[in-house]
Amino acid sequence: MKFRIIASLCAAALAAQFAFAPQTLAAESADAAANEHWVSAWGTVLQSIPQLANLPPLYRAPEVGGRTVRQLIYPQLDGKRLRLRVSNLYGTEPLVIESMSVSSAVSGSSPAIRAGSAKPVAFGGHNAVTVPPGGQATSDPIAFDVTAFQPVAVSTFMGKDQKLVAWHRVSSQVNYVSSPGNHANDASADAFRTRFTQYAWLTNVSVEHPSAQTVVAIGDSITDGMRSTLNANRSWPDVLARQVAQKSGGQAAIVNAGISGNRLLSSSPCYGEALVSRFERDALRQPGVRAIIVLIGINDINFAAMPAHAGLDCDAPHTEVNADALVRGYQRLIAQAHQRGIKIYGATLTPAALPPEREAIRTAVNASIRSSHAFDGVIDFDQALRDPARPNVLQRRFDSGDHIHPSDAGYAAMAAAVPFDMVFGQAKAAH
CATH class of the missing domain: 2.60.120 (Jelly Rolls)
Known part of the structure; x- marks a missing residue:
């Protein structure tokens, strides 16, 4: 039975x-709740x-x-x-x-x-x-x-x-x-x-461990590791986890809560619930979590301009956003994390070869992340990946080929851009 x-x-x-x-x-x-x-x-x-008939092969289970x-x-x-x-x-x-x-x-x-x-x-x-x-x-x-x-x-x-x-x-x-x-x-x-x-x-x-901690990386396909090498664990959270293990003596893990296509403010039929809706479940309730890194927003900016499709429209709803709306969304996440006593770090949106009107939103969002001091700290992925001569695009060596998703080298550069002492200082002290 x-x-x-x-x-x-x-x-x-x-x-x-x-x-x-x-x-x-x-x-x-009860056992899990009682055991810290x-x-x-x-x-x-x-x-x-x-749940539609005649799904494309990509969505057939x-x-x-x-x-x-x-x-x-x-x-x-x-x-x-x-x-x-x-x-x-x-x-x-x-x-x-x-x-x-x-x-x-x-x-x-x-x-x-x-x-x-x-x-x-x-x-x-x-x-x-x-x-x-x-x-x-x-x-x-x-x-x-x-x-x-x-x-x-x-x-x-x-x-x-x-x-x-x-x-x-x-x-x-x-x-x-x-x-x-x-x-x-x-x-x-x-x-x-x-x-x-x-x-x-x-x-x-979850592993029983006397002193380790978890950092949750949450966001969209760039956190998910899309276009990284298959079976190789080359997403930036994976690379960061290996770096942190060496520096902390195995005192920290990185849980990847990214969903390819995910948005901060809008849910969609293919790409999951809006991050503001799933944040409590997917980040704050992870066993042992002490900090969260948030990288999200580029799909909110992009999907508004995507053409609608008959049948399965994965990008729907094509909601228009501006920088203020995204910043207010971040503020909701920050408030929830701080209410739990959990640190939350904001990551700047990476270059995506956007047209001028959408690029203006991205740069305004990044300026706010850098200057507002609303997050507990800033991780500047934009600076780590952008071409110095053309800051709206990825450096060629960091581009997987679609001008949006990093290559394996780009994901490694993102991991290297995460300040260890800021995010993992407690793990270092524990070691």
């Missing part, structure tokens, strides 16, 4: 035309998959019912025990997990796992769990040796009728779906023939 996790619901109204499920914040178990030593070592955030989904993650902290969180945030039907295991992966580019390394994952003492629509569930603690930055495989055998209705679309990591059946403990890669580059259901891995 399955153990049903009943989540507390906190509804938030979103645009009806996008058919989003109610926003849900589920209470953690659980720290996020890895995380991602979900977005709903548009693999068949998962009665199959095993194996996902590869890279925790950023060492530890002896971990917990997993699964979410049914946008589900309209129960999420049915028949069994789940965590294993040491052979590599980050293969579904094979090390023989004998699989450990069962339990929820309230039960191997199966049913999560209601809008809910989430945190596993019992699992005795498992976690080595920072080494791949871990999470294998989930799904209920026979399970559908994938939400995911993190741009994972920059290949994950796998098996042939029908429970292959959660299979060491071989043979059953895992379907590949997909999203994360599904799994939203957080």
Whole structure:
């Protein structure tokens, strides 16, 4: 008999035309709430998959019912025990997990796992769990040796009728779906023939650690790491995490809460809830969070001018914004973070080869971020990436080719631009 996790619901109204499920914040178990030593070592955030007929291939989910989904993650902290969180945030039907295991992966580019390394994952003492629509569930603690930055495989055998209705679309990591059946403990890669580059259901891995802390990087595709090298962990939060681990002695992790296409002020059918709507859930409620880095706004500026499309219009609504509106949005985030006693750092918007009227908004927003002192500190990604001769465009070596998203070298330059002492001083002191 399955153990049903009943989540507390906190509804938030979103645009009806996008058919989003109610926003849900589920209470953690009593054990997790009482234990202050659980720290996020890895995380991602979900977005709903548009529920339309004839979706473009980019938005078509693999068949998962009665199959095993194996996902590869890279925790950023060492530890002896971990917990997993699964979410049914946008589900309209129960999420049915028949069994789940965590294993040491052979590599980050293969579904094979090390023989004998699989450990069962339990929820309230039960191997199966049913999560209601809008809910989430945190596993019992699992005795498992976690080595920072080494791949871990999470294998989930799904209920026979399970559908994938939400995911993190741009994972920059290949994950796998098996042939029908429970292959959660299979060491071989043979059953895992379907590949997909999203994360599904799994939203957080926390490690028991006596003194570490988490910094959340939240924003859009530039935080998400779009156009970085697949299976290589080259987003700027990934690069920053490795740099910080060396400087802090493994006392800090960076959780990436970016969503490609995300906006500060507007939700959309393909690119998730507006950041002002998801900030509480996706940033402030991360276990062990002590600081947040915010980089968002370029899509708010750009999508207003995008042409409308018949059928699936991912950029809708095409809301006009100005610098003042974006600054007011930042102020909402700052107030929420400070109410929780969490530091929040504002990042300047990076060059995007915008036409003059939109470039004027970007430069006005950056001027406000730099001069207002509203954030606890400023991270000047614009200065780190721009061409000195043409400050509205990326330096050529930092351009992935679309003139918006950085290359691997550009993401590394962004990581290097984050002042370590400002953001991670406490981790340094702890070490």
